[in-house]
Amino acid sequence: MHGIRRRTADPSSAGREGYCRRVTTIDGGWLSSELVRPGSLWRSIEVLAETGSTNADLAAAARSGAASPGSVLVSGYQSAGRGRQGRQWSAPPGTSVAISLLVAPHDIPVQRWSWLSLLAGLAVVEGLRRICPVDARLKWPNDVLVGERKLCGILAERVETPHGPACVVGIGINVALGADQLPVPTATSLALLAPDAPTPSATRVVAAVLGAFELIFAEWERNSDDAAFAAAYVARSATIGRHVRVELTGDRAVEGVAEAIDTDGRLVVRTATGPRSFSAGDVTHLF
Numbered sequence: 001m002h003g004i005r006r007r008t009a010d011p012s013s014a015g016r017e018g019y020c021r022r023v024t025t026i027d028g029g030w031l032s033s034e035l036v037r038p039g040s041l042w043r044s045i046e047v048l049a050e051t052g053s054t055n056a057d058l059a060a061a062a063r064s065g066a067a068s069p070g071s072v073l074v075s076g077y078q079s080a081g082r083g084r085q086g087r088q089w090s091a092p093p094g095t096s097v098a099i100s101l102l103v104a105p106h107d108i109p110v111q112r113w114s115w116l117s118l119l120a121g122l123a124v125v126e127g128l129r130r131i132c133p134v135d136a137r138l139k140w141p142n143d144v145l146v147g148e149r150k151l152c153g154i155l156a157e158r159v160e161t162p163h164g165p166a167c168v169v170g171i172g173i174n175v176a177l178g179a180d181q182l183p184v185p186t187a188t189s190l191a192l193l194a195p196d197a198p199t200p201s202a203t204r205v206v207a208a209v210l211g212a213f214e215l216i217f218a219e220w221e222r223n224s225d226d227a228a229f230a231a232a233y234v235a236r237s238a239t240i241g242r243h244v245r246v247e248l249t250g251d252r253a254v255e256g257v258a259e260a261i262d263t264d265g266r267l268v269v270r271t272a273t274g275p276r277s278f279s280a281g282d283v284t285h286l287f
């Protein structure tokens, strides 16, 4: 993967609907013209060669009012990438892509917002399927796996902005990591998964994921039938039907068979004592 470059905007485009504050290019690709257009979800895309954490940066900008919904921040390297449950998310420079999106669903009750991170997982699966030959699936809640190896992690964080609540959805995708660069042995990358195919550029990966997210998010805003999203999720799930262990806070864990995703996006597990629903937790696929 080549480096990420940043250029300043064409001043003649300033002030327009869908104006991209920075004309962004990764690997020579032009994200702005593809994705930031009048009427689209995306209002600005900024690309940083490196940063601490794109989620932290975008959340800070949202809190101060400097970033509005539809803002996207992309980086090729994070020195303090955040993972779920306080973990770190790291990859060597230029081998992965970090994408953070700021969204504030219109007129959607906040209890439905738990779907946002699951929708992001769906968008990654759909987007990647369009550009590379990998069978990506979702490990509940929103890890993207190929086989049992993790290709992408997602961290959604709620943020209070001067205009109300919003959500930063962070997506980290392992693009070009070699076997000796994996942060953990259970990770993988697009390059490792399809060694005989050209590894998609960061530009293609970002464009594919943002394009898929925009479609899925628009459908979800329009359609409050979360059973349909649960069905779409199950169709791409690596978890449903598996024997799982769900780690809860306080060293507690529950085992059983993952049976369903309910309309709140919770995982329903059949345990020895009956069905239980989980809205959070770390899942291990046992067999």
Ligand SMILES: O=C(O)CCCC[C@@H]1SC[C@@H]2NC(=O)N[C@@H]21
Binding pocket: 052, 053, 054, 055, 056, 078, 080, 081, 082, 083, 084, 085, 087, 089, 097, 098, 099, 100, 143, 152, 153, 154, 155, 169, 170, 171, 172, 173
């Ligand atoms: O699997 C996980 O633990 C979630 C990882 C989320 C990583 C992404 S990379 C873009 C965004 N910025 C961050 O600091 N974290 C998320």
